[in-house]
Amino acid sequence: MKRGRKMKRSERLVDFTNYLLNNARKLTTLSFFGQRYGVAKSSISEDLVIIKRVFEETGVGTVKTYPGVSGGVVFTPEISNAQSRAIVSEIADLMRESNRILPGGYIYLSDILGSPKNLKNISKIIAHEYAGKQIDAIVTIATKGIPIAQAVSAILDVPFVIVRRDPKVTEGATLNVNYMSGSSAKVENMTLSKRSLAPGQRVLIVDDFMKGGGTLNGMKSLVHEFDCILAGVAVFAEGPFKGQRLITDYKSILKIEKIDIEKRSIEVALGNIYTNEV
Amino acid sequence: MKRGRKMKRSERLVDFTNYLLNNARKLTTLSFFGQRYGVAKSSISEDLVIIKRVFEETGVGTVKTYPGVSGGVVFTPEISNAQSRAIVSEIADLMRESNRILPGGYIYLSDILGSPKNLKNISKIIAHEYAGKQIDAIVTIATKGIPIAQAVSAILDVPFVIVRRDPKVTEGATLNVNYMSGSSAKVENMTLSKRSLAPGQRVLIVDDFMKGGGTLNGMKSLVHEFDCILAGVAVFAEGPFKGQRLITDYKSILKIEKIDIEKRSIEVALGNIYTNEV
CATH class of the missing domain: 1.10.10.10 (Winged helix-like DNA-binding domain superfamily/Winged helix DNA-binding domain)
Structure with a gap:
């Protein structure tokens, strides 16, 4: 200046x-x-x-x-508990809109996660959860995890890196892991450029949606293969899932309890960030 | 408060x-x-x-x-001309690093576009170019365009939407267009959720890299098919390209003049945002 x-x-x-x-x-x-x-x-x-x-x-x-x-x-x-709950209840209301239900019981979220205001709010909540921890990088997977990961990265002022399901020529040498999709029990592959992370970095994994936790688990093993330290796993929303999740140590902002395709209703509750509070 | x-x-x-x-x-x-x-x-x-x-x-x-x-x-x-040029010359220096050259003459950019500081700076420059124009939404294509589009969206406080090369079940009904890849002269497909844009919206297309302009041209026809109005096309970097580009009305921050794989050198110049100035 x-x-x-x-x-x-x-x-x-x-x-x-x-x-x-x-x-x-x-x-x-x-x-x-x-x-x-x-x-x-x-x-x-x-x-x-x-x-x-x-x-x-x-x-x-x-x-x-x-x-x-x-x-x-x-x-x-900072974000106060009251601010955080006000934000999350506003977003939960958006998620309950019946026209979000897509064929197959999927939920349309792209508008929610394409709004700069929502992203700023969501990332404030996630950043707050890791306020006391050292975090050197954010890891997410293409495509829908990117906006949240980027917004958190901006708040924490650390870089974010993008895992892909198939290697791209513009990524150079990559490290690949196989993982078991939790919901469909299929073996899949994910890949990350070798240059993305340095050994010993403390990594926060961020994604938009968790069902069985297979994708998050894959990212966890990828972080491990890079000799990095897992600092946490945070998702915007966890969906309904019957059976044993492949991951338990995650934080969620919202929890979709039930999607009733016939009645076109979505039951949305607060995630474990709020319900696990003492 | x-x-x-x-x-x-x-x-x-x-x-x-x-x-x-x-x-x-x-x-x-x-x-x-x-x-x-x-x-x-x-x-x-x-x-x-x-x-x-x-x-x-x-x-x-x-x-x-x-x-x-x-x-x-x-x-x-705002960003002054001097600030803008200082930012761009810093990023150009990063791009000239010889270890960015990948097999096939591609350039590794993921670290540059995964840094919150760079994204904030790049998006300030792009937002400045459209300061006087009304813009209702940003459109980009997965995966590498997303971070820049999101950063511009945060500055302009408008939503961003993500075009994909293949439709996803979580997007609902989509509108698809075929386009001709400018560099490889292949016919490709891109798709965008029907809910993403409303008719009459003024749309800014943002992407990370342009070669022949085929992808940007595809996004232009997609914007047209949504009955939206094109407010502009901005790219982070344009690459070397022999022949007629499929698009001429774009703005670029950087211009890669030449990639010499043998000498491992990258010639980087200012984009047309700077060189077309009066």
Whole structure:
């Protein structure tokens, strides 16, 4: 940023707010801001008190200051339990619309997952679940998992990588695993570019929909084959499934309890993010 | 937002800045802010003068106030020509890395297009190109176009829809078109859920890479079949292509001039967004 003049406090607060919102989860030293605004660190600290108070009162997020040479300030976007439940009940209402039921009992979700507002909200909820954990990359599978994975990646500011069902010439060398589809008990294949992940990275798996958990399980073994560490598995919605799921350690935002094709009704409940709460 | 007390101006500026950044391109009445903060419209106008000055000086965007009953304030994110060129030259440097060349002369781009920072930057440039135009939806094709389309959709706050090469059971009824691949001169098929677009919508087509333009041309005819209006075609990069392209009215951020597999070198130039400037 180039400026010819020194900002007043009121102006500084506008710029400071914008800076923090655009640099979420990053530690920035107070000296950086001191230089940026040409003021003493004490003024920066006073500004931060104001911003912290407003961000916390309005539920935008937390502002934490760490002392010392390697210290600084970190803004972390937050979502309150009430906000989270309000968002999820709004999306659940959308999912209950009877015209979503497709032949074969599938549910049309593309409009919900093609809305930037929904994606932002869904990804805030997922990011919140992993707020305390270190995550280095998001892994998803083409096609429908991509929007959610990308939205979470934007919030956590880490890259996302896309697993495919068939290798593409534009991916270079790939690592492939076979997996058993949980719902149809067929052996399938998934593939990920060898360059996508580095050994030791902490990986969050994200997908749109889970039935038997076979696809998620496949991604888990792929993460393992890359010598990465699984940080978590999150899905937007879990569907009805009879029998033993191939995966148990997942988090879901919504749970589709029942799809009645004849009555054209979809029963949607909160996912285990909400129901497993203490 | 629930607050028990009235905010001071300094606090109001923090909240006001956050509000505008999170409600880009939307008209909000001054009365809304008057009520939100419990102050007279004149105070709101004074706040806006400060925010406008900072946003414009630091290149964040424009803040426009419209008078009258149906008036209000609109924040539009902006990117200056200098910022845009700085971003694009950074990404061009990444693309020139020799280890991106894959067998067959393909280029590995997944890491570039899996980085939230790059996607935000790329989408700012594309959104800027269509700043004055009304756009109701973004259309892209699976898989690699999705991240860019989604990032542009987030900035313009409009939905995005994903064309597929083969219909999926979760999409319901689809509209299909055949198209001629520009590079291989084969007839291919693409498909889009009938529910995706409504007649009369103004559509921006976005993709990651263009060679002969066949895929983009296919999307153009799909948009036409939906009785939608084409608002533009934007690609991240255009590749080298000998002969007549099937499409001429596109905008590109980068242009790959030459890929020398033997020397392992990639010549990358600015796209027509920059070179067609007056």
